[in-house]
Amino acid sequence: MAAPIKFESPHRNARQELLDRLEQAPSEHAEALLSIYELLQGLHDRGVLAGLNGALSSSNFILDTAVETANTPENIRAIRNLLVLTQLLGRIDPDVLGRLAGAVPEALDRVSQTSSKAPSLLSLLQKFNSQDSRRGMAFTAALLESLGKRLGEKREE
Secondary structure (H helix, E strand, C coil), X not given: XXXXXXXXXXXXXXXXXXXXXXXXXXXXXXXXXXXXXXXXXXXXXXXXXXXXXXHHHCHHHHHHHHHHHHCCHHHHHHHHHHHXXXXXXXXXXXXXXXXXXXXXXXXXXXXXXXXXXXXXXXXXXXXXXXXXXXXXXXXXXXXXXXXXXXXXXXXXX
């Protein structure tokens, strides 16, 4: 039968090893330590450290104030509306939204380049008769129809 192997480990002093590593750290990491000191000095010069110390010392007050402010019906609705708008933006094809975003400044440029006089009814009718205007009106009509349908659903519930 095989004899067991004796394993004897020298007694390690973990605390002493950490102290030795700490003693060697400044010479091994001198460049990094200098960078840290420069960063701390920059934060101190700009008052960031003082602000952080103040925020830490009054963290309960800040948290209580933030919760109290956010816990109003208006802010709760605002947060919910922000979430709904985020979902809406997520559903829109980025190409379509890009075309819409490009159309707004283009239309504003066209309007600002014309005279300050209001356009005549005839010129407006000519614009409404263009294929692009009819496409825009079809979108607007579809949007209004969908909006009316959704508003009617709310009342029926």
